[in-house]
Amino acid sequence: MNLFLDALNFLFDPANLAGSNGILSRLVDHLWYTGLSMAVAVVIGIPLGLLVGHTGRGRNAVVAVSSAARALPTLGLIFLIILYTGLGVGPLIVVLVILAVPPLLAGAYSGLEAVNRQTIDAARAIGMTEWQILLKVEMPLAMPLIFGGIRSATLQVIATATIAGYVGLTGLGRFLIEGLALRDYKLALAGAILVIALALCVDAILALAQRLVVPHGVARGLTRHTDESAAPTPRQHGRVSPAPSNP
Amino acid sequence: MFTQHRTFTPRRGRLVLGAALALSVTAALAGCSSSDPLDPGSAAPADPTTITIGSQGFAESEILAQIYGQVLAANGYTVDYNPGIGSREAFVPGLKDGSIDMIPEYSGNLLQFLDPSASASSSEDIEAALPAALEPEGLTVLDAAPAEDADSLVVTPEFAAANNLVTIADLAPIASTITLGANTEFQTRPYGQSGLESVYGVTGYTFKAIDDFGGPGTLSDLLAGNIQVADIYTTTPSIKQNNLVILEDPENLIAAQNVVPLLNTSVYSDELAALLNPVSAKLTTEGVLDLNEKSNSDAKPSPEKLATEWLTTNGFL
Amino acid sequence: MVWLWDNLDLVLRLTADHVRLSIIPIVVGFIVCIPFGWLANRYTVARTILLTLGGVLFSIPSLALFVTLPALLGTRILDEANVVVALCVYAIAVMVRGAADAFSSVSRDVISSSTAVGFSAVSRFWTVEFPLAGPVLLASLRVVSVSTVSLLSVGSLIGVQSLGYLFINGYQRDFPGEILIGIAFTVIVAVVFDTILVLVGRLLMPWTRATPRRRSVTSASAAVTA
Numbered sequence: 001m002n003l004f005l006d007a008l009n010f011l012f013d014p015a016n017l018a019g020s021n022g023i024l025s026r027l028v029d030h031l032w033y034t035g036l037s038m039a040v041a042v043v044i045g046i047p048l049g050l051l052v053g054h055t056g057r058g059r060n061a062v063v064a065v066s067s068a069a070r071a072l073p074t075l076g077l078i079f080l081i082i083l084y085t086g087l088g089v090g091p092l093i094v095v096l097v098i099l100a101v102p103p104l105l106a107g108a109y110s111g112l113e114a115v116n117r118q119t120i121d122a123a124r125a126i127g128m129t130e131w132q133i134l135l136k137v138e139m140p141l142a143m144p145l146i147f148g149g150i151r152s153a154t155l156q157v158i159a160t161a162t163i164a165g166y167v168g169l170t171g172l173g174r175f176l177i178e179g180l181a182l183r184d185y186k187l188a189l190a191g192a193i194l195v196i197a198l199a200l201c202v203d204a205i206l207a208l209a210q211r212l213v214v215p216h217g218v219a220r221g222l223t224r225h226t227d228e229s230a231a232p233t234p235r236q237h238g239r240v241s242p243a244p245s246n247p
Numbered sequence: 248m249f250t251q252h253r254t255f256t257p258r259r260g261r262l263v264l265g266a267a268l269a270l271s272v273t274a275a276l277a278g279c280s281s282s283d284p285l286d287p288g289s290a291a292p293a294d295p296t297t298i299t300i301g302s303q304g305f306a307e308s309e310i311l312a313q314i315y316g317q318v319l320a321a322n323g324y325t326v327d328y329n330p331g332i333g334s335r336e337a338f339v340p341g342l343k344d345g346s347i348d349m350i351p352e353y354s355g356n357l358l359q360f361l362d363p364s365a366s367a368s369s370s371e372d373i374e375a376a377l378p379a380a381l382e383p384e385g386l387t388v389l390d391a392a393p394a395e396d397a398d399s400l401v402v403t404p405e406f407a408a409a410n411n412l413v414t415i416a417d418l419a420p421i422a423s424t425i426t427l428g429a430n431t432e433f434q435t436r437p438y439g440q441s442g443l444e445s446v447y448g449v450t451g452y453t454f455k456a457i458d459d460f461g462g463p464g465t466l467s468d469l470l471a472g473n474i475q476v477a478d479i480y481t482t483t484p485s486i487k488q489n490n491l492v493i494l495e496d497p498e499n500l501i502a503a504q505n506v507v508p509l510l511n512t513s514v515y516s517d518e519l520a521a522l523l524n525p526v527s528a529k530l531t532t533e534g535v536l537d538l539n540e541k542s543n544s545d546a547k548p549s550p551e552k553l554a555t556e557w558l559t560t561n562g563f564l
Numbered sequence: 565m566v567w568l569w570d571n572l573d574l575v576l577r578l579t580a581d582h583v584r585l586s587i588i589p590i591v592v593g594f595i596v597c598i599p600f601g602w603l604a605n606r607y608t609v610a611r612t613i614l615l616t617l618g619g620v621l622f623s624i625p626s627l628a629l630f631v632t633l634p635a636l637l638g639t640r641i642l643d644e645a646n647v648v649v650a651l652c653v654y655a656i657a658v659m660v661r662g663a664a665d666a667f668s669s670v671s672r673d674v675i676s677s678s679t680a681v682g683f684s685a686v687s688r689f690w691t692v693e694f695p696l697a698g699p700v701l702l703a704s705l706r707v708v709s710v711s712t713v714s715l716l717s718v719g720s721l722i723g724v725q726s727l728g729y730l731f732i733n734g735y736q737r738d739f740p741g742e743i744l745i746g747i748a749f750t751v752i753v754a755v756v757f758d759t760i761l762v763l764v765g766r767l768l769m770p771w772t773r774a775t776p777r778r779r780s781v782t783s784a785s786a787a788v789t790a
Contacts, residue, residue: 003635070710071754073717073747075728079735080743086467087457155623162625166721168428168457168464176628177458180722181431183336185635192628199623301642301723306736331732332642332723341723346642463738547739549571 007189021174023194030171030198033089033161037096038154045101045153046146049108053142054134062109066102074099074160078167087168092161099160100153107149111142143214151206158199162191172198298514299327301338301347305460306542306550307396307482307535311351313554315508318526318563319519330550334432335360342386342511352509354391355502356398359437368499370395377507387515389508389523392530396482397504398438399493400427406475407492414495416447418476426453428465429478438501446500452476461485482532484540506530529561568745575730579749582726585719586712586753588648593655593708597701600656601663602689611664618657626650626718647719654715655708662704666697699772702765706758713754717746727753 010016017023052062074095081091115138123137139146162173172194179188298319302312309330316326329347332338335356341347354373358365361380367373374391381387400415407413410421418425433439434454443449457465461479469477470489479486486493508523538553548556558564568575604611629650639645670693678692717728727746734742765772 067706067710067758068751068755070707071714071751073714073728073731073750075717075721076731076743076747076750079731080740080747082464082467083735083738083740083743086471087464087473155619159623159625162627165456166458168455168468173625173627174456176625176631177456178431180627180631181334181336181458182435183334183340185631188628188631189635192624192632195625195628196620196623200620203619203623304732304736306733309733329642329723329725331720331729337642337723341640341642344640346640459735462736464735543737543739546570547567547737547742549574551574552570 003185003189006186007193010186010190011193021170023172026170026172026174027194027198029164029169030158030161030173030195033092033096033164033169033171034154034157034202036089037093037100037157037161038150040093041097041100041104041153041157042150044097045104045149046108049105049146049149050112050134050139052105053109053112054130054138056113059109062105066105069098069102072098074163078163082167089169092164092167092169095163096157096160100157103153103156104149107146107152108142111145111149112138114145115141140215141218143218144210147206147210147214151203151210154202154206155199158202159195162195296323297325297327298349299329299347301329301332301341301350303334303338303350303460304331305462305480307480307539308351309550310538310542310553310557311506311530311535313550314526314530314557315349315351315523317551317554317558318522321564322522334430336432339384339386342509343384345511348514349508349510352388352507353396353504354388354507355504356436356438357388357507357509359502363437365437368502370503370505373503374505374507381509385512387510387512389510389520390527391505391507392527394482394506394530394532394535395504396480396506396532396535397501398478399481399486399496399501400476401469401479401486401491401493402476403469404490404492407494412492412494414447414497415443415449415500416497418443418452418494419448419450422449423451425475426455426473427476427478428455428457428468428474430458430460431456433478442500446498482536482539484536484543506535526558526561526563567739567741575727575745575749578725578727578729578746579753582713582716582750582753585644585648585724585726586651586709586716586757589651589655589712590705590709590757592652593659593712594701594705596652596656597659597663597704598694600660601667601697601701604660604664605667614660615664618660621653621657624653626654626715627721629653630719630722630724642723644719644724647716647722647724651712651715655712658708658711659704662707663697663701666700666704667693669700670696695769698765698769702761702769706761709757709761710754713750713757717750 011023019025048062052058077098078091078095081094085091119137119141120133123133128136161171162176164171165173165177172191175191175194176188177191179185179191298316300312300316300319302308312328312330316328320326332341332347332350338347338350339360342350354370354377355368358367358373358377358380361384362376365373365376365380367376370391377388400418402412411417427433429439434456436442440454455468455474457468457474459465461477461483465474465477465479466485466489468474469491476494479491481493485491506527508527510519534557538557541548541553542550555564600614604614630646633639633646633649634643637645637649639649674692674696675688678688683692716726717731720726720728720732727750730742730746730749734740734746
């Protein structure tokens with residue numbers, strides 16, 4: 001408990017806030033790595049997931065590749081890349097993108113797959129084009145799962161961006177690594193608390209965004225299959241993200 | 248439990264191999280029953296002939312651990328290895344709580360770690376001062392090897408020429424324009440940030456933490472000009488390969504660093520010392536540098552094989 | 565790869581360590597998630613608490629957890645236990661959510677029917693709800709298995725033996741081949757674990773093969789939670 005208090009003392013000491021090694025500057029770096037990787041990952045993962053989900057083609061390949069990507073050990077990957085490129089932000093971003101794409105992809109295509117086929121057929125029947133179906137029917141209905149993927153990926157990226165501190169970069173991981181190298185538990189714990197707090201804050205913001213973006217009817221679960229026997233998938237709407245968004 | 252008990256084939260023949268196998272099987276069985284990792288009671292080594300040898304997070308330390316370990320294994324000890332333990336701040340507590348029994352250490356840094364105010368800087372003075380500093384910690388060192396591997400501040404030959412750099416003190420006038428890359432610990436070590444300032448007046452530079460013990464990341468940053476000064480160990484082959492310039496240390500800020508086996512006092516025995524001291528006596532700086540070069544050569548032999556080869560060449564196996 | 569051949573004993577030993585250390589969290593995660601998942605499915609309050617807690621635990625960086633655990637558990641600093649317990653924590657965090665989803669995927673009609681037929685609450689749970697939740701549980705377990713195998717290598721930063729050793733050693737010696745072999749073997753371990761889980765799943769839940777499409781959809785959405 002003492003250790004915990006020491007860590008909190010460290011965090012609330014204004015002297016540790018500013019400066020090039022202060023909490024603020026490292027927080028900004030951490031957010032920068034996270035934001036940049038998530039932006040790249042979203043640009044890759046979401047359209048690909050939507051494509052696969054909409055057309056139903058290439059699904060098995062995408063599942064196989066993304067589960068293989070999950071098995072890739074982040075640490076080995078970043079060391080491998082650094083041997084070729086030297087230190088820098090590049091290797092870190094590559095590794096974080098590889099980490100973030102599988103949940104984004106899974107969120108997008110499973111979101112589309114969970115949409116009731118009858119709904120899509122109805123949309124087609126009233127004369128919607130494929131683009132309209134995707135943008136106006138499938139995507140809004142799939143939003144909870146897409147957001148689930150985004151939130152899950154963001155959490156992982158924030159937690160994993162701590163390794164930046166190992167490869168000559170900064171970020172909140174530096175507190176952890178300094179604490180570890182110097183056996184200063186207070187510092188390591190303070191670093192851990194910062195990362196967790198950041199993850200929770202960002203997740204809360206995303207939850208809020210989700211509430212704004214997801215149509216009310218979808219969020220309230222009104223899109224449940226009318227077909228009673230199709231139990232499993234729609235029930236999970238809004239529950240796939242790490243924090244309960246929709247109790 | 249389940250740790251590997253490596254037995255090494257001594258040249259003396261099958262009898263010894265058989266005996267060693269039988270011993271290690273017995274020890275493995277005994278080990279399974281006695282080493283519950285969650286039981287704090289198992290902190291003290293129950294069996295003095297079972298030794299866990301740790302090593303630090305770089306190849307040289309691991310080769311040295313294998314050299315000491317294989318000698319013990321060939322003489323009836325059961326040896327476990329725990330390589331890749333980070334910094335001194337990690338393995339000294341690990342030695343004290345019994346996670347490991349022994350680790351190859353470097354004398355000067357060890358003394359400064361135990362006693363930050365220590366002023367000894369020659370090999371002899373350090374060796375003389377160590378026992379007193381170690382005693383309250385429950386730790387002991389065996390005889391130190393002649394081999395030295397100290398931290399050194401290196402620059403590229405171009406940078407040295409452009410700024411007329413010969414000694415560390417020459418960095419002082421240009422300090423505000425340079426970035427120094429080293430492991431995180433450098434900031435708090437006596438020979439690190441504080442020593443640079445108080446002894447050589449080098450202050451105001453930017454510090455970049457690169458936690459790879461002067462490895463490829465540090466080197467590539469130095470060669471790319473992202474850092475101008477790097478902390479790299481003197482026995483690292485990359486210094487010679489890239490013609491890096493080691494800045495001289497006329498004030499002996501960086502203390503002598505002889506290889507020395509550091510162990511928990513509870514595993515010390517005269518027999519252990521009698522086995523390992525002759526090994527240390529044969530370890531020279533050139534020998535260690537040669538081992539490091541082989542380790543980095545194209546075949547990339549494992550530390551285990553390098554150690555076996557060295558021990559065989561030197562008549563210990 | 566000449567190096568692989570020359571150092572096969574080392575690689576295999578590390579692989580064995582890797583397998584041994586990653587099995588524990590997968591098993592523990594599976595066992596512990598059942599009561600918690602049931603609780604979370606049954607009571608909304610429990611669900612909110614457990615899933616929020618799971619989210620918090622899952623966002624702790626692994627390195628931070630490895631380092632903090634000795635202080636909490638009283639373990640020795642270099643003990644394997646620290647890494648194993650940390651991975652158990654992650655496994656449980658993911659599995660509890662997965663289990664809650666799995667139990668809620670069981671149709672209420674089926675539960676009502678089995679109550680009507682005369683099952684007690686306990687036997688209904690084990691003979692009806694648990695098996696029917698199986699496919700979704702399995703999907704989460706597969707995610708846990710893959711991420712445990714992949715995360716374990718971080719433990720080598722604090723001196724715990726696994727295939728992660730090859731990353732650090734290979735990096736130290738500027739030797740990409742060694743790192744590649746480490747990555748390849750990690751992926752192989754993950755794939756073997758996954759295959760075993762799928763086969764066990766088929767053996768225990770033969771009915772799932774009849775409806776491949778739905779199963780894959782649930783597995784995909786469970787995969788999102790990882």
